[in-house]
Amino acid sequence: MQNVVLITGASSGIGKSIGEYLAKHNYKVYGTSRQPKQDEINGIHFLKLDVTNTESVKSAVDILIKKEGRIDFLINNAGVGITGPMEEIPEEEQKNIFETNYFGPLRVINTVLPHMRSNKEGFIxxxxxxxxxxxxxxxxFYSxxxxxxxxxxxxxxxELKAFNIKMCNVAPGDFATNIATGRYHAPIQKNSPYNEVYEKSLKLMDEHVDHGKDPSLMAKSVHVIMQKSNPKIHYKVGDFTQKISVFLKHILPDKVFEKMLLKHYKL
Incomplete structure (x- = not known):
């Protein structure tokens, strides 16, 4: 019997890579997109889902449950990027990034949980x-x-331990995806006090993505994690420098770590 996997944001980037990889490894994969172009692409069966809309989430999950009767794995991948000075990003964009990147996954989790609970197991x-x-x-705001x-x-x-439902985070570093083209960029304003430094930082961020790792590394890592009976809470996937930065954040004095970031971003 194939395990049923639901992946949000599966039409491109990391989500697409994970979906295609799992489909090749005998999983029944359902991916979501706000506007799917086809019903099935490379083993991923697409459902229309907008994580910012509760009814859209419920409709997609209901369709999947009617087809398969269960959801064994949920991979919350849908998200958007945002860049800009904290002071200058419009309030509407601040709320939008939280609706998509934070409240979106919560909507999907809370819609899927009753089905996993009735199945007496699940992995998110x-x-x-x-x-x-x-x-x-x-x-x-992205951070x-x-x-x-x-x-x-x-x-x-x-909270879910009693129901045999597992959950963990997988934190990627920079991967070569199209997130840079799809994210909200606060415009570089000539009269802004952040003008020069923001422009330099933006170029540096784009370079990091352009030279990022192949998303297939994330797909393989996620597959390994899915097979763990007792997963850790936090996983990091990326190059050594990015992963070690999280470790250093926890052991170094705050101001020392801040100086490292300032140097890295040439600020």
């Missing part, structure tokens, strides 16, 4: 970010949404 993997372990300059999801997972795990 939240794709967060190494950026969620530290406040990064000009990516503050905040991913950090919030990291902490929320810790609470969920304890």
């Amino acid at each position: 993997i939240n794709i967060t970010s190494i950026a969620g372990h530290m406040g990064l300059p000009f990516r503050g 905040a949404t991913k950090g919030a999801l990291e902490l929320t997972t810790e609470a969920y795990r304890m």
